[in-house]
Amino acid sequence: MNDLDQDQYKKSKGKLTEHSIDYGLICEGALDVISQLHATGFKAYIVGGGVRDLLLDLHPKDFDIATDATxxxxxxxxxxxxxIGRRFRIVxxxxxxxxxxxxxxxxANTASVNTQGRIIADNTFGNIEEDAFRRDFTVNALFYDSEKNQILDLVDGLQxxxxxxxxxIGDPDLRFREDPVRMLRAVRLATKLNFEIEKSAKDAIFRLGCLLSEVPSARLFDEMIKLFHGGFGLKTYQALREFDLFRHMFPLTEQVLEQEANTFTNLVKLALENTDERIRSGKSVTPAFLYAVFLWGPMRKLSKQLELDGITPQVAHDASVKDTILSQLPFTSIPKRFSYSMRDIWNLQYRFYRRRGKRAYQLFEHDRFRAAYDFLCLRASAGEPVDELCEWWTVFQDVDDATRRKMTRAPQNRSSKQGSRANPRLSKKKTYH
Structure with a gap:
């Protein structure tokens, strides 16, 4: 026992209160698991975010169970x-x-840690009181007995x-050093729940954000999904930048945002708004699209620098795409299936100019046309000079074949004309973003 508050642990007897939680919101499978554990003589509770969300009249996605059974x-x-699991085995x-x-x-406090205080092994079992004080936040340390309809609160989580x-729970500096991802989780939960982060935790986040560099990039990719694909992506992004955490996940992006607060800033904001709306509407989203947005600014900046050095635009573009993706990988990994999609989205931005003859039809049939088209029109809405291009492709999707043939025979102007900004519209093609 250490700074998980030994004195508080000794004094805590817990608060057992009855709550009229709606059983209809609880997963029947989880209730069956608890019943079978009870029938075998084990203690078992629903714990964590499921209890928290039930109390907040939200619909929990998961119902985790804590038990004294091994x-x-x-x-x-x-x-x-x-x-499953190595650091801490679960079932x-x-x-x-x-x-x-x-x-x-x-x-309590039996985990193996490295020299920075980060937990690397944690397989010693304890009791419910110890378990409560090992959890990250007080609102996630509530234990619900579904059979007695009672909540055990050892950490003033209800308050x-x-x-x-x-x-x-405990000393924020210690807890964030144990697992730096808790800082991201704090921002994500506070944003999702519209909660205020307690001051000592806020201060610790500003001090310790650099510890995210020690987190494996594959794990930060998983966190990226949770941060930006939860329906609160824009608010989460704004909070991450407020706490100076975004730079530790996307340093190239942060650098461009700081130096060139212009259309790229608008593009990021619009893309996150678009993603949030798609999630609320039950539409599909892919990490490839947001990665393409976040890294568009750095990629274009590098490409322009190479062109100034005398490299041809196509070669500069290809080199910039490769270098930008490779430079991002140490911070957040990008699985190949997503990096390939990113490349397609970026590459198609230049193919949109080629509208004569069969090229337009071939592009329209491309697997990534939908995502690339959405990206193009977001660029237009953000202020990039591609309004006419977005409008042309919007019309092309909606007209009949005869009109399409006329459109693709007409002389095309490769320069982008400033016109009315067209917003992304639905087409009959499969949606990839």
Whole structure:
């Protein structure tokens, strides 16, 4: 036991309160898992974000379970389960329509850490009190007994929910050093829930943001998805920049944003608004699109520099695409399926100018046409001089074949004309963004 507040731990007896939580919002599979654990003599609670969201009248995506059963106990009890994880082993119990995550109570301060204080192994089991004080935020440390309809609160999480306050359990400096990703999680949760981050945690984030450089880039890619594909991408982005965390994930992007606060700033904002709207509408989104947006500014800046050095535009573009993606990889990884899509989106921006004859039809049939077209029109809306190009392709999608043939026979002006800005519109082609 250490700065997870030993004195507070000794004094805490917990607050057990009854709550009329709507059972209809709880995953039936998770309730069945709890019932079977109880029937076998184990303690089991719904814990974490599921409880928090239920209390806030939100619809939880996940229902995690905490128990005194070991992973081996759980695996033996449920045939349709498997143990996963290295740093801390948990069990996924599968049922029709999904799975629930079952974790054994963790002991207090038994984790192995590296020289920077980051947890690298954490497989010692404990009791419910110790487990509560090992969790990240008070609002995530509430244990719900679904059979008794009671909530066990050992950390004043209910009080913080009422106050709309996001408070770190224990010393924020220590907790963020243990796992720097908690800083990103704090920003994401505060944005999603419209909570205020408690002052000591805020101060620690400003001091320790640089620790994100020690997090594996593959893990930061996963966090990037959570940050920007949760329906609050724009607000999250603004908060990340406010806390000076965005630069540690996208340093090339941050550099351009600071030096060239112009159309690129608008493009990022519009793209995040567009992504949030798509998520709210139940439409598909892909990380490739936001990566293409975030790195468009750095890529174009490098390409222009190479052209000034006398390199031809096409060669400069190809070199800039490759170099920009490679430069981003140490910070957040980009799986190849997404980096290929990024390249297509960028490359098609220049093919949009080629509208004579078969070229227009070939481009229209390209797998990434939809995403590239949306990207083009966002550029127009952001203030880039591609208004006429966006408008032409918007019309091309909506007219009949005879009109398309006339459009592709007409002389095309490669220079971009300033015209009315066309917003992205739906076409009959498959949506990739």
């Amino acid at each position: 992973p081996e106990d759980v695996r033996q009890l449920f045939d349709n389960s498997r143990i 996924h119990v599968y049922f029709e329509g999904g799975f629930t995550e079952v974790a054994t109570f963790r002991a 913080d929910i009422d106050a709309k306050l996001l408070r770190v």
